[in-house]
Amino acid sequence: MNGAxxxxxxxxELVRTMLVRVAEELSSDVVAVDSGTSxxxxxxxxxxxxxxxxxxxxxxxxxxxxxxxxxxxxxxxLVLLSGYADDAxxxxxxxxxxxxxxxxxxxxxxxxxxxxxxAAAPAER
Amino acid sequence: xxxPSDGASVAAGLEIDSVDSAPASGHRLEQITEVLVRLxxxxxxxxxxxxxxxxxxxxxxxxxxxxxxxxxxxxxxLREERRQLGEIRSQLIQAEKLAALGELAxxxxxxxxxxxxxxxxxxxxxLEHTEETIGSRRTDLELIQKASLRMGRIVSAxxxxxxxxxxxxxxxxxxxxxxxxxxxxxxxxxxxxIAVTVEEQPTLSRxxxxxxxxxxxxxxxxxxxxDALSVLDEDNPREIEIALSEAAELVCIAITDSGxxxxxxxxxxxxxxxxxxxxxxxxxxxxxxxxxxxxxEHGGTLRYEPTASxxxxxxxxxxxxxxxPAPRGDRP
Numbered sequence: 001m002n003g004a005x006x007x008x009x010x011x012x013e014l015v016r017t018m019l020v021r022v023a024e025e026l027s028s029d030v031v032a033v034d035s036g037t038s039x040x041x042x043x044x045x046x047x048x049x050x051x052x053x054x055x056x057x058x059x060x061x062x063x064x065x066x067x068x069x070x071x072x073x074x075x076x077x078l079v080l081l082s083g084y085a086d087d088a089x090x091x092x093x094x095x096x097x098x099x100x101x102x103x104x105x106x107x108x109x110x111x112x113x114x115x116x117x118x119a120a121a122p123a124e125r
Numbered sequence: 126x127x128x129p130s131d132g133a134s135v136a137a138g139l140e141i142d143s144v145d146s147a148p149a150s151g152h153r154l155e156q157i158t159e160v161l162v163r164l165x166x167x168x169x170x171x172x173x174x175x176x177x178x179x180x181x182x183x184x185x186x187x188x189x190x191x192x193x194x195x196x197x198x199x200x201x202x203l204r205e206e207r208r209q210l211g212e213i214r215s216q217l218i219q220a221e222k223l224a225a226l227g228e229l230a231x232x233x234x235x236x237x238x239x240x241x242x243x244x245x246x247x248x249x250x251x252l253e254h255t256e257e258t259i260g261s262r263r264t265d266l267e268l269i270q271k272a273s274l275r276m277g278r279i280v281s282a283x284x285x286x287x288x289x290x291x292x293x294x295x296x297x298x299x300x301x302x303x304x305x306x307x308x309x310x311x312x313x314x315x316x317x318x319i320a321v322t323v324e325e326q327p328t329l330s331r332x333x334x335x336x337x338x339x340x341x342x343x344x345x346x347x348x349x350x351x352d353a354l355s356v357l358d359e360d361n362p363r364e365i366e367i368a369l370s371e372a373a374e375l376v377c378i379a380i381t382d383s384g385x386x387x388x389x390x391x392x393x394x395x396x397x398x399x400x401x402x403x404x405x406x407x408x409x410x411x412x413x414x415x416x417x418x419x420x421x422e423h424g425g426t427l428r429y430e431p432t433a434s435x436x437x438x439x440x441x442x443x444x445x446x447x448x449x450p451a452p453r454g455d456r457p
Contacts, residue, residue, distance in 0.1 A: 014243040014272055022246070056235060083238040104241035107249040 004049035004118050005029040009039035009065055010081065011057045019052060019081075022110050026118060036060025040068045043076075049121040050114065052079045055089065066093050077117040081105075153182045160189055169197030236279045240272035247272075282411045294423075296446050299332045299339075299369055299376050300325060306343035307367075310351070317355050318363055325369040330445035332376050334423045342416040342427070346380045346439045349412065353384030353437060374445045375425075381438040386431050395429060 006023045010016040011034050023030045031048070033039050037059030043051070051069050055062035062080050069076050078098035082090060090100050101113055156173060163171035171193060173186035247265050251257075259266070307314075307321060314321060347365065354363040364383040371377065387395060396417045413427075420427040425443040432438050 012239040014268065014275075015239050017268070018243050018246040021250070083235040103238040104245045107246040107253070110246065 002027060002118070003029050004121060005031065005047065006050045006052065006114070006118075007039060007042055007048040007076075008032040008052045009034075009036060009057065009062070010052075010054040011035055012054070015054070015081075018107070019110070022107055023052070023114060025111065026114055036062065036065045039065045040072075043069050043072045047073055048076050050077045050079065050117050052081065052114070055080060055082045063089060063093060066096055066098055070096055075122050077121045079113060079117060150182070153186075157182075157185060157189055160193070164189075164193050164196070169193055169200060233279065233283055237276055240275045243272045244269050294333050294335055296331050296333050297336055299329065299378060299443065302334075302336055302339035303343050303367060303369070303378060305336070305340045306347055309340075309344060310347050314347070314351055314365075317351050318359075319351060319354050319365055320363065321365045321367065323367045323369070326371055329369055329371055330374075330376055332423070332443040333446050334443065335419075338419045339423070342419050342441065343378075343380075345412040345416045346441075349439075350380060350382035350384065350437065353386075354382055357384060371445060375442045376445050378441040378443075379438055380441075381432055381436060383434070383436045386435045386437045387429065389431075392429060392431070396427075 004027050006027050006029065008016060008019045008023060008030065009032075010019060013034070016032050016034065020030055020032050027049075031042055033042055034057075036053070036057040039051070039053060039057075040060055042048075043065075051065070051073075053062040053065045057065075060068070062082075066078050066080060069078060078093070078096065080090075080093045080098045080100045081103060082100055083103040094100060099113055099117060101110065160171045160173045173189045175186045175190070176183045247269050251262055251265055303323065307323075350365050354365070357363060362383050366379075366381045368379045368381070369376070370379075396413050417427045420441055420443070423443055425441060427439065427441050430438050430440060
């Protein structure tokens with residue numbers, strides 16, 4: 001467990017709860033928001049080591065959040081959760097350096113991916 | 126070639142005198158007239174009998190036959206083109222249906238994926254700690270239950286979406302499903318402090334429709350209006366205005382609310398299946414889509430239009446019943 005800050009964006013309360021639960025196993029600093037717009041606002045406010053965002057959200061989509069993150073926090077690692085994404089979207093965000101996790105997924109798969117991303121994240125400034 | 130009897134050119138026509146003077150001219154006139162009548166009736170196989178003598182009657186028969194052939198050819202071509210067009214149109218309809226189905230399937234997959242992810246994660250987390258008792262995992266079990274119930278709701282919403290091809294249609298007053306919807310929603314509307322007014326044009330035709338499905342449409346539209354009005358501050362007026370009118374054999378039911386209206390950028394998507402502005406779990410995103418389908422099945426239209434004051438207006442237009450109101454005693 002470390003304090004690498006993780007930002008979670010998912011509009012689905014149930015899924016968000018689960019994401020937070022797994023993320024909290026890995027970090028003591030987890031922030032969760034329920035829309036793309038709030039995610040971008042949070043990114044503007046402070047730095048995160050890892051962003052985990054859903055694709056389809058009200059306000060701004062996961063792709064828009066990832067684009068904003070690339071500009072605002074270039075060091076932040078990116079994970080996109082996709083339910084029914086077309087390949088073009090996946091290719092776009094993968095090109096931007098994001099990992100994509102397809103729904104539905106289990107706790108172990110998520111934990112493994114988050115761990116790998118945090119291990120690759122640069123030390124907090 | 127034999128010259129016309131009075132010396133006029135063939136092209137100049139068949140002067141009555143000369144025609145009449147020809148032997149058996151009455152019979153030939155009758156014959157050609159009969160061919161022309163058959164052609165006019167759409168039988169393009171009709172042909173005049175020719176003598177091949179080059180006399181005016183033969184020339185006339187030749188011209189009639191040539192015209193018939195030309196017309197038959199053009200008509201056949203037109204029929205073929207129309208057939209091809211019909212084929213293309215049905216292919217387009219099929220493609221559109223497939224596209225709608227694909228969209229629906231995509232929406233269903235997305236909606237099911239959320240609770241499915243939660244269930245998969247929860248069960249995995251529980252399996253990681255099999256030493257714990259079931260009782261200590263009560264909250265998790267409740268979350269799983271919640272997620273699976275949600276999946277059930279999605280499935281039944283899809284079932285409703287696909288249903289309704291065979292509706293029992295009867296002639297009814299358009300006011301009836303509106304009143305029925307208002308009666309069912311009376312309590313929630315009152316609780317949200319919403320004032321509802323209904324205006325009806327005095328001579329309103331009846332419509333042919335299914336009372337339950339029309340009622341479902343109005344419940345949906347009124348619930349949406351209620352939800353839109355509920356977010357307003359207490360000092361803003363919370364009003365729903367229902368207006369029933371008729372023009373050009375269309376009965377129009379307009380539901381206008383004093384809410385914030387629908388943002389311009391999302392207005393074109395509101396009738397799409399699974400499109401919802403409500404928080405997850407608070408709307409299937411199928412309400413307007415289903416309502417749109419129901420009204421279309423009634424041969425009518427459902428559209429959204431913003432109001433000048435910024436509120437939302439949904440307009441249902443249904444064809445007026447052809448018959449004047451029945452004088453029978455079964456009026457609702």
